[in-house]
Amino acid sequence: MTSLSASATERLPYRDPALPLDKRIDDLVERLTLDERIAMLHQYAPAVPRLGLGAFRTGTEALHGVAWLGEATLFPQAVGLGATWDEELVRAVAEAVAVEQRAFHHHRRAAVGAGPISLQAWAPVVNLLRDPRWGRNEEGYSEDPVHTARLATAYCRGLAGDDPQYMRTAPVLKHFLAYNNEDDRCTTSSSLRPRVLHEYDLAAFRPVIADGAATGVMAAYNLVNGRPCHVSPLINELRRWSDEELFVVSDAEAPSNLVDPEHYFDDHAESHAAALKAGIDSFTDHGEDSGVPIGRLREALRRGMIDESDVDRAVRRQLLVRFRLGEFDPDLDPYAGIGPEVIDCAEHRDLARRSATESVVLLRNDGMLPLAAPRVAVIGPLGDMLCEDWYSGTPPYRITCVDGLRAALDDVVFVEGADRVALRSHTSGALLGTFDITDWGGAALTLRDAETGRYLSLKSDDTLVADQTLIKSWEVRETFRLEADGDAVLLQSVLTGRFAAADGTVTAETREDAERWHRELVRDGTAAARAAAEAADVAIVVLGNHPLINGRETQDRASIALPAGQEALLRAVAEVRPNTALVVMSSYPFALDWAHEHLPAVVWMSHGGQESGRALADVLLGEAEPGGRLPQTWYRGDDELPDPLDYDVIKAGWTYQYHRATPLYPFGHGLSYTTFDYRDLRLSSASVDQNGSVDVSVTLANTGPRAGSEIVQLHVRALDARYQAxxxxxxxxxxxxxxxxxxxxxxxxxxxxxxxxxDVATGAFTVDPGAYEVVVARSADDVMLSAPLTVIGPAPSPRRVVDRRTSSVDFDDYADITIVDATRETGDAVAATGAGTLWFHSVDLSGAVRIEAEVSREGDGSAPACLEFRTGDRLLAELSVPMTGGRYTWSTVAADFPAPLAGVHDLRLTLYGDFRLAAFQFRSAR
Structure with a gap:
């Protein structure tokens, strides 16, 4: 087609800001050819010069600063922002991030790919911090859906701005849905029964979307109930929560995963078609090579799996975002004038310091803090280190704990506490190097050259070179294990599992072929730390994690224990200097049982960005209040946590809501330097109907000697509930x-x-009548005041199952059951291997004369399978389950009762054998 001149394209209707937005989009879509529209479905949408349409790319990482584009203001990790419990502050951080993203967009070009840097912000992460061992724990705000939704809404509002027509950036929520494990994340399935789905996982996303704060979501890598998130009907479910259209993007390479690791579809054309029809609007796949994914979509169109309306629907959603970002109205875009000077400006530096300060949580304090001692020893691997995580930008500068304290105090010494060792070949006597060794847990060590301070790194040719100043790469090549072998050690790469050979290359496959290295202790790090502590008035031991080691994207933690070497260092220092404070700088909780029992002070902050050291010093010295509170539970070391893949927070006992053992530090915990008194808790009414509301008033007074902040937490609980509340x-x-x-x-x-x-019986949220308690608390386990509240309304009726289809997943309780997909497109079912049981409480069976069940079964049929229905000890029916020809091929099995059933009972279903149950129905004689 002939390209129009620039002046001609300016006169086209889609360029007319006076027209309604939907009319402008209609005009542009009609002018695009089918090939041009299909090409827009890839992450890198090409330009259409003939229409004056520029190239477009989805996604700039903006979780706690603009990432991967060079120097930009670095704020605390999301979990640290979560610890502030401060919506106004979180919104201000997002505004700063969005302003800098705009500056990058207007004034710098993308290093790779087509077009300018994207104004779509891939943030915030709304996944709940169910399991503290999750490798990406640092990316979420909280284990609680209300807390997470509130902060996520604030962050989205800050990213998008306040203009009624144009957005500063377009926030995209990550990752939909129930994504909280890294190990085998592309093939694991999160089993969500309806209560967990609606009360927990969806509850974090729904308020943000219903508020209109987000412009889209990113689908998650994992499966939910046996179905990949990228083809989930829940994508279109969330679109019903708001009148605002949502633009849904895939995660990187996830469309290809539908065939390759997941084997959910037979070929890529089929899988891409299913993803598009399920609601994926943009395919982030094959990097910049759009030819492969777009070729698959063209093939799906040719085979009739999708049609033009499917393509147009996705293109319209993309164009809506682009119009609202001001791409087609540069003269009217209120954010077009943002200049490069905003990046790392003084205002953003101040905000970085404030947000880091507000995120600091005082976990324990027996009068040691604020510090009053003149001589301070800072000890530990993170005392003079600031780490970047995978979604960090590059900080323009780094203020460490030592830097912050030295700026305020005259006598501050730092000792890392790392052993310095020389490794010498047993075979040749050659020196590999002299290294300072840090234990990051899980037997993962870093070896830093004693002279240059650079990390030993495994190169692509299997050689070892100490040349890395920063650990930040997708494949971390700087971690090793030193395995004892008699009086020598073996050097093993964590990345490859291979050992260093005699020639210094890391090529030995077995211990037998590995070189033996003589380990000479050049400096005893613990002894140096003890000496520094003895010479000081107080010791500040700074421990924690490196965000790229042992707990990161693609890798969950095996435990919540502190690294053994760090724990030993802490105990050694405290032995000679009882006046020791532990500072944990980490992306996730640790078990700090010993420290809590033996130390006078324990402090936590996430990796807090460029101003971490000044913020920490402000709190330690009392220049600022420790205003943070824990956004997730910190469990005890001997507390046996549920299986990481058990997503049933209710039955497994996850989070403060359901965990049965007393934690070390509960959700919402955090101490202050002042004292607060809670009084005069009042409810506007002692009762409320099921659709009503009450106002809860409480007076908070600062009864201490200094100004401070308190987070007043309003909790509720049901008393004598008919469900597990x-x-x-x-x-x-x-x-x-x-x-x-x-x-x-x-x-x-x-x-x-x-x-x-x-309510699984009605498939809707229900407020049961009865007794409740309204609780004002300082944490989930620290109740200050409480008041009773009675809900008035009709009692719930028994569950109707006669002449009504009951989904198998709408059970009240279960044992040894897995939730699976009923079809590739929609619906859930249950399955058991061996024997599994479902309970349905308070079921009205009156008038039932027949039972029917929808089952599927595949295999060779060599083992019997049956479905048993009981009330108490009474056997109602036993249904033999035949082979149906496949897991998605459903048949109905049935049995008649000898006489009509009567009354309300608890119903028990037991599945014997390997088959699936989608639903059952009791029939009456009518």
Missing amino acids: PRVRLADFGKVRLDPGQSQELTFHLPAEALAHW
Whole structure:
């Protein structure tokens, strides 16, 4: 086609800002050819010069600063922002990130790919921090859906800006849905029964989308109930929560995963068609090579698996975002004038310091803090180190803990506490090098050259070179194991599992072929640390994790224990200097049982960005209040955590809502340098109907000697519930700053729906009548005041199952059951291998004369399979399950009762054998 001149394209209707937006999009879509529209479905959408349409790319990482584009202001990790419990602050951080993203977009070109740097922000992460061993724990805000949704909404609002027509950036929520494990993440399935799905995982996403704060979501790598998230019907379910259209992007390479590791579809044309029809609008696959994924979509179109309307629907969603980002109205875009000077500007530096300061959590304090001692020894691997994580930008500068304290105190010494060792070949006597060794846990060590301070790194040719100043790469090549072998050690690469050979290359496949290295202790790091501690008035031991080692994207942690070497260093220092404070700088919780019992002070902060050291010093020295509170539970070391793949928070006992053992530090915990008094808890009414609300008022007073902040947490709990209810559940919260002697009355509006649970019998949220308790607390386990609240309304009726189809997943309880996909496109079913049981409570069987069940079964049929229905000890029916020809081929098996059933009972179904059950139905004689 002939290209139009620039002046001609300016006169086209889609360029006319006076027209309604949908009309402009209609005009542009109609002018694009089918080939041009299909090409827009890839992450790198090409330019269409004939229409004056520029290239477009989805996605700039913007989790806690603009990432991967060079120097940009680096704020605390998301879990650290979560610890602030401060929506206003989180929004301000997002505004700064978005302003810098705009500056990159307008003034710098992308290093790779087509077009300018994207204004679509791939942030925030809304996945809940169910399991603290999750490798990407640092990316989420909280283990609680209310807390997460509130902060995510604030972050999205900050990214998008306040203009009614144009957005500063376009926020995309990650990762939909139930994504909280890294090991085998592309093939594992998160089993979500309806209560967990609606009360927990969807509950974090729904308020953000219903508020209109997000412009899209990114689908997750994992499967949910046996179906990959990229073809989940839940994608279009979330689109029903808001009148705002959502632009849904795939995660990197996930469309190809549908065939390759997951084997969910037979070929890529089929899988890409299914993803497009399920609601994926942009395919992030094969990097910049759009030819492969677009070729697959063209093949799907040729084979009739998709049609033009499927393509157009996705293209329209993309164009809506592009129009709202001002791409077609540069003269009207209120954000077009943002200049490069905003990157790392003074205002953003101040905000980085403030946000890091507000994220610091004081876990324990027996009077040691704030520090008053003149001589301070800072000890530990993170005392003079600031780490980047995978989604960090490059900080313009780094203020470490030592830097921050030295700026305020005259006598601060630093000792890393690392052993310095020389490794010499047993075979040749050649020196491999002299290294300072740091234990990061899981037997993963880093070896830093004693002279240059650079990390030993495994090169692609299997040689070892100490040349890395920073650990930040997808394949971490700087971690090793030193395995004892008699009086020598073996050097093993964590990445490849191979050992160093006599020639210095890491090529030995077995221990037998590995070189033996003589390990000479040049400096005893623990002895140096003890000496420094003895010479000081106080010791500050800074321990924690490196975000790229042992717990990162693609790798979960095996445990929550501190690295053994770090724990030993801490104990050695405390032995000679009891006045020792532990500072944990980490992306996730650790088990700190010993430290809590033996040390006078324990502090936590996430990796807090470029201002970490000044923020930490401000809190340690009392220049600032420790305003943070834990966004997730910190468990004890001997607390046996559920299996990482058990996503049933209710039955497994995950998070503060359901965990049965007393944690070391509960959700919401954090101490202050001042004291607060809670009084005068009042409810506007002692009762509420099921659709009503009450106002909850409480007075908070600062009774201490200094100004401080408190996070007032409003929890609710059901008493004598007919279902397994949470111990407590966060309903609202507010951060309050008070001067000494000052008090403030807070009023929370509590709708009855905050007391709701997902009723599996009705398939909707329900507020049961009965007794509840409203709790004002400092943490999930620290109740300050409580008041009873009665919900008034009709009692729930028995479950109707006669002449009504009951889905198998709508059970009240279960044992040895897995939730699976009923078809590739939609629906859930249950399966058991061996024997599994489902319970359905308070079921009205009156008038039932027949039972029917929808089953599927594949295999050779050599083992019997049957489905048993019982009420108490009474056997109602035993149905033999035949072979049906495949797992998605469904048949109905049935049995008649000798006489009509009567009454309300608890129903028990037992599945014997390997088959699937989608639903059952009791039939009456009518």
